[in-house]
Amino acid sequence: MDYVNDFITEKFDRRSTVAFPGMEGKYVAKGQFSGKAIGVLSSGGDAQGMNSAIRAVVRMGLYCGCRVFFIKEGYQGLVDGKDNIVEASWADVSGIVQLGGTVIGSARCMEFREKAGREKAALNLVKNGIHNLVVIGGDGSLTGANQFRVEWNSLLSSLVDKQLITPEQHTKHEHLNIVGIVGSIDNDFCGTDMTIGADTALHRVIEAADAITTTASSHQRCFILEVMGRNCGYLALQSALASEADWVFIPEVPPDDNWPQNLCSKVKRNRERGQRVSIIMVAEGAADRQNQPITCEAVKKLMVTELGLDTRITVLGHVQRGGRPSAFDRVLGIRMGAEAVLALMDADKDPDMPACVITLVGNQTVRLPLMHCVEKTRSVAAAIANQDFEQAVYLRGRASRPTTLTCALCGVQAKLRVGVVNVGAPAGGVNAAMRSFTRLAITKGYRVMGILEGFRGLVNGEVRDIRWDDVRGWVAQGGSNLGTRRPTPREVGMENVAAKLREYKISGLLVIGGFEAFECMLELVEGRSQFKELCIPMLMIPATISNNVPGTDFSLGADTALNEITLAIDKIKQSATGTKRRVFVVETMGGFCGYLATLGAVAGGADAAYIHEESFGIDDLREDVIHLRAKMASNVQRGLVLRAESANKNYTTDFIHKLYTEEGQGIFDCRMSVLGHIQQGGEPSPFDRILGIKLGCLAIEWLDNQMNTYLTAEDTVVTTDEDTCVLLGLVRRSYEYTRVGELRKATDFKHRVPRDNWWMNLRPLMRIMAKHESLYESESIMLGADRI
Template sequence: MTEQIGAGKRIGILTSGGDAQGMNAAVRAVVRTAISLGAEVYAVFEGYQGMIDGGAGIRRFGWDDVGNVLHRGGTVIGTFRSKDFRERAGRRAAARNLLANGIDRLVVIGGDGSLSGLDLFRTEWPDLLAELVEAGELDQEVADAHPALMIAGLVGSIDNDLVGTDMTIGADSALHRIVDAIDDLASTAASHQRSFVVEVMGRHCGYLALMAAVAGGCDYVLIPEDPPEAGWEERMCAELARGRAAGRRDSIVVVAEGATDREGNAITSEQVRQIIEQRLGEDTRVTILGHVQRGGRPSAFDRWCSTWLGYEAVRALLAADPGSEGHVFGIRGNRVAAVPLMDAVRNTREVSHLIDAGDYTAAMAARGQSFGVMAQLLRELTEPSRITVNEAGKRIGIMHAGGLAPGMNTAARAAVRLGISRGHTMLGVRDGFPGLRDGRITELAWADVEAWTADGGANLGLRRTIPGIEELYPIGRQLENHQVDALLMIGGWNGYQAMYRLHDERDRYPAFRIPLMCVPASIDNNLPGSELAIGADTALNVIVEAIDRIKQSAAATRRSFVVETMGRYCGYLALMGGLAGGSERVYLHEEGITLAQLNRDIEWLRRSFARGRSLFLAVRNERANEEYTTDVIARMLRAESGGVYDVRQSVLGHQQQGGSPSPFDRLMATRLVGHALDKIAEQLDAGADGSYLVGLTGSRVKDVPMGDMMSLMNTTVRRPHDQWWLRLREVVTAVSDEPEPQS
């Protein structure tokens, strides 16, 4: 039975300031988690203004009031920039109206202005209550029962400008909108050999512009934190001209709305357009994306992340003592972090002060390590030290192996261009380890990987084949014949096993005594040494989009769906897809499926439909149980339905491996191969032959010695012993398992 830490407590939830995709997921999580824990929840409509107006502006919410909202952009409870709340009289009215509903705990989803107002409200609370008592507007007994306001903040901001966390609610979805637009513009620009200047939001924060430029394979970017040095116009035009000379048919420059030069003068998208036209004589157009960046369906990340944040905020708020300091909850390295609210607001605002003061080094540092790393990588890609092969440089092979994962081409492109810029000769190994065995190895030039950023698939080809003992000798000969100094494999578990075999056999085959690097690329997200793999985010977005359509197809019926995802024995896609898609049940191999469990679920489903349910969704990992297959579960549900609901099943299949990679997968691919090349250079410079698994742990890219690989894995079921995402199982339960009504 769920612990009832919220018994007798009431929470208010509101959204304030600008809207952001994912706010509805957070509202849903707050409401349902609180109800699961025994608390009552009240939605405050139209932001802080709803507290001031009271009455219908504050309404108790039930479980179904937040049903079917995950896919919706904006905020279903409305938002407002309240001027009245800035005045003490407005905050006094807000306190009175909250206490009229017995509310002394508040979750606010908004930007830094909304959160600083929330902290002021908390600080003033005792004095506001004293004023209300003195004016005869509040009984002393009520005031004594609610001596403090306990608060929790979630940052809803597409700018991703909160210092102290990795991502804010809405930023990933906004990046999806921008990168989709850049992909579309690239095709029309290439058709006409035209240049485009794309302006994106970000008055004080260049996150969207920088990450969109990397993920979109753009030619130049201008951001507030790192204004260009004098003469930037010449350098920008020189790089655009170089790209055209190398055969590129389109040029795209991304400008953040807050971009300036080093003197503090604004750099506008129109100004950039004029510079390109005047100096290069190219037909150049401006596209200002505007508020479309805020709109539309939230991405899978903004659904599951916002749900997790709402869950953790409620748990912390219900456990808080009167007078406790308020916190902002955000994601930091695949974990929820609680940051003191005013510290977060103060540090965030400090960045704009640093920019105004011209301290750009400190401003970049304040944005975090990954921001600086991506800025450096983009500089290498857009202003390379060289674009021709250095014949005297080291020869580095690039290959794929294992199952297909979106983002493999992005990783290969980044590896080729970063490698060439760093003075290496980059070799493409075609068709995985069979291609390496047969010598299908060619030099890759800068232009050979043009337009690979947005391509799904794997243009180098791949195979799942793990080389046998008899194939090791010819592989060694090919490495020697092609003078390969290091080998970079971007792929899945079969590729990892193949690389481990080369590493393990280096005493017998001297050709294998070279740096061997594995970069994780698998939609299954089941690889050692990395918490996330390239391709998994794209697959997750495909799953969530499919679930949205499946649910919509049942809008006029009473129906149950059983959806099967890929993942082999790893339930990442099933659990995260179920969380982001709003499923009521998730079946994983990690937990197994029993007949007793299915019987309980069927009984619960029967009672739930009897109470008025019209839709049920279960998500099942493809290998959750060999006997209780998707078809068997669907048949059991149908047999026990009694005609109350019908049942459909959907096996999503290989569409999860296809399509253009998501912005996150493109960014991670670029970052991981950049680190892998750094590690290769480190080994070669030292005359060493260390082999490593490169991966993302928390928010940092790290490397694990290849010799440790097998100890990290349960090789029987092909997944790591430690899987961070399993902790979200309790979140799924809290937001999907509606408490039974008390008899």
């Protein structure tokens, strides 16, 4: 197989259409499933990002040679048929990734719940030659789809008996294949860490919470925010973490019976410590342990009568469903939509394959049995009704389990000191990690020593105690409140670093930063042989917008930067649409790493993205110009090309701009935009805030364990074990602690990038979505019900 892989790499890395014998299930080529038909519908509540999934289903389906049909207005359109089932073209899904909601409509259909309605739906599908269906919706919509699949043969038999279809049509469409994509802002579907729309809904909640915080602080008010979610507390819990709320009420974890006293005590204590604003998050389905609803009005009355606080209620409502999708939801929708088409094609080859749903576990797309997920989802409501709240939390999965910053004091009572330092460029989410790390460390009995201005600050003695109240309000703040610099320990003197670690009695070290921080960790572990002060547990949290650190799929700050890029692209595309026949060349940051350019292109619907990891030459540029010239002859008379800042030393952004300008004369004009430091963002995105909080908690848990393990009788910590110098990152489906020494071989130090990148598989997908020809490798894996 090596010769095949070499052949792919050398000849077909950008635009191959070759399918290799024995690899059809892995690599997907143009026209591979010619003649098949796919229907796509969205049902139930709408969610931002659905349009990305619809676009991906249509374009991946067309690329594979299938006919793709819109089924408008959900199951109602499926039952009504006629103009509600229309064949989709490539241009029909242009310019929709930035739109919220669903362009094909969604409706709840009572008629589909009856067998007569499902019989009508079956007739309409057979008339259009469809027996492959992608359903985008929540658990109710997916349950209906599965029931439709189970009854399919009996429905067709009934239609034959009524002479509405022929026996030949029955035979031709003997099996109905169903693949589900979960679109729900509630994130209430078991088996997936994230549903389409949940991240954007968090954006809406956090935007509101950040805005409310400023006015609440001015008047020292208490605000109670009610967020959506039905019987799921995901939005309330995550937004409470990301906004530093004082309290949160969620259905899965009802408060103790004395919650009014505890809430008043907590809010009063925070006020006495100088906090001017109180935020309380209430999930719309929140209840106490007797299943009695906890309403915003009841909480407000408590705050007014017991504490005398000026209290306001804000019900965010359907604002959470609206607005443009976040970058995360756009990319998620495209990934899930493409994988749904491939899952349908697999099911068409194997009729016994159960209906599946495309899910996300960590950063891995996974196919799971649809009905097992639905049954598990519905069992949550039963567990809550039976007051089995531990089971409800377990069933929800890891994404909805509360991240607590309170715990019993552990064995370390010697007030050991842990140091924390930032290295490299600022990135969103760093301060969130600092806050969670600091408060959990203090709770565990440690003193947290903040090292200002990187290792340069350490050798200059810029070290101070960080106390509980010092990190108040940090989650919503971008950049690095500790200050950050690039110099490494060797550059400032390893002996000076060791001396200061000894002087400040630091027994464990947290380093937060980008590639420079990774280099610092390597230098520190190498220095252990010379300086015993470096023989302490050390952990790194990757934080850089470039996302160029090995050992993790995501770095803090990358999501914030990607959202800034996506917002800029939306505005640029609108400008191009208004002027017609215009192409924009946009330069992103990231150094030699093409993550931002690639993901920005996927989320923004770009025509091409030039990066260092995928070499390109003048022939490639010329072919892309030809592609854009052809595009201008269609109804979509705009173009967008991204380029990473260090993609090629000769083919610069200015060169590409001039080339496009010259070659497009008389057909299109070209403009250039260098986004620059706006990509570092203002306030961190909800994703970066929550990821920072998680990583901060995991960091102190790991350091606590290591320091207890290597604590000597003299109350000092000494270790030379390579396992005590690690990088903490999310790798596909789990958080991993990887020895920094192991990451050497996975790193290209010359260009400061990892040798392998998970997101490179999105590049063929990006080109397919832009109507190029490419060879796509399916990324999803199939897991059984026992893995849900």
